[in-house]
Amino acid sequence: MRVPASLSLRLSLLFALVSLGLLGGLGAYLYHALGEQIAWRDDQMLQGRLERMEALLDDGESIAALRRRPLLYANMLGNRESLLWILDTQGAPLIEVNPPGLPVPDLPPAPEGRLGAHPAVESTRLAWRSLEHDGRRLTLVAGKTLGERERMLAAYRLRLWLAMGAGAVLACGLGWIVVRRGLRPVRRLAARARTIDVTHLHRRLEAHDETAELRELSRALNQMLARLEEGFAQLSRFSEDLAHEMRTPLGNLLGATQQALQRERTAEEYRQLLGSHVEEYERLSRMIETMLFLARTEQPARALPRETIDLRDLAEQLCDYFEGMADEDGRELVSDMQGRVTANLDLLRRALANLIDNALRHGRSGTEIRLVSRREAGDWHLGVVNHGAPIPDAERARLFERFYRGDPARSRPVGTGGLGLAIVRSVAQMHGGEAWCESDTAVNAFWLHLPAGDDDRVDSGPGRR
């Protein structure tokens, strides 16, 4: 069955259904109780009648005398529903009062008295008793046809049905009104939510003056709004940064070309110009490639191919790669990494390479850079520890944002274009982990956290913060 779309309608129908069930149950109970009560009263009356007949016989009245005094019992019986037989041993009626003209009943002997229906006619009730009188076996029978009782009960039933129907309709209507009233805060919430759009993301739902259930909902929605607002702000900031970052190489290309076109140049000058252009193009192309990479990592939980990686081998490869650069700056790359981690090799290598590159860029000349690994409760922490000026707290929080470059005076112009650490964070998040930075007076450590047993945590995708 399709559920009605409106909550009010649904609730009021449910309300009606419940009332109908309750009223129906109550009605059925009352109806049966009444029926039983009437039956009991009738049986009492029939038995009373038998006793009176017996008393008359005991008083010495002969059957013949009784027959001659029809008024006595005619009076006593008085209506068309009552029956009375006195039967002899053969079952032939000695006295018969039988206005509806039923056949004479053929009853089993019952010295103690019995109750039951007429064996040949339904909807009758008889009480009978066998006894000795003047040396004869007689059967006294008092009875009643049930027509009247049934008519009465039928009328009662009809009334009950009507009352139930009316009750249900009333319940439905009242339920509708009550539910509408009860759901008013929801409509208020909806009205408030309707006013929130892209330009009004700072608006919030009012949580305090609502009912407890709605307060919870409002709070959850407000938290969602806060996250959305943050994401949206980040996105806008990011587009702005992106445009800015692209403007620089484009400006260089445009300016340098126009300047070169001012007059004739030698072939060598043109070659130099084109070479410089290639460098700018490469910068742009790399930026786009990185942007694509980052955008892709933000798609919800895509299956990430993983393999078992020997950290010692990976660190050795990276040290080999950066050895020359470190050496140029009088620095040494030292690896303490060891163990086996399950991760995506390309991504992990890229993240660690970016961390080392970052350390080479910002660390102090002549110091060492240490690659370390730590295992805590199954989780891996991979770090690149570096000697350099301490990083202020405010800056540390933003280091992993895209295009964030820290102190402009400190960073060198060429390089990752402010995306290197953003990639590190993305890689961590793709593995369900996080990246962060610790800094004290002399040492800056950049950490990559890879949670354990990631395979059974498919839902904790890169979207989580």
Place this chain on the structure above:
Amino acid sequence: MRILLVEDESKTADYLARGLGEAGYRVEVARDGLDGRHLIEEADFELIILDVMLPGLDGWALLRLIRRHGQVPVLFLTARDAVEYRVKGLELGADDYLVKPFSFVELLARVRTLLRRGPLRERERFQVAELHMDVLKRRVTRGETRLALTNKEFALLQLLLEREGEVLSRTLIASEVWGMNFDSDTNVVEVAVRRLRAKVDDPFARRLIHTERGMGYVLEDRG
């Protein structure tokens, strides 16, 4: 060496055809899938460069067609750097791929590798001018002088010697020497080449390792 280039973007097709022509290849250009199919069926090529996003008949369909005809090497170009694309191309029988935007040097290197495939033999000795390398003995000499190289310097020099006269891009060098197959924006390769040069070239009169600005590095005897 005849190369078929199937590419609908006219500027791309033009510069690729020109560049490959200058590198000594004969290039036929098809501007759409149907043209491409016609040429594949009519003529023989040693290499096919295929853009997969084509009007008329897409690159995948052409790739299937090519594989029905024979084993000519296929390099496909894609603007989409999604893993599914690469996997699909390689599964359909392509030999290599490049993601746009790619550098021309990179393309040239791949083309050379694909065309060289087959009788590729590990050489044990190299000689350019008075520079000698013995791979098995791990010995490098220039004239009478024995050069002491680190492992990575040796690998880099070997790569340059193997591809003597070819311009090698930084990306290619990073991936061949260190196995770093992502486009790193550090100047690791520059530094490595500079350090190698300090040993191989600087003490001598004639330079063998040259920088092609914006392209990469090449080792050759320019007299």
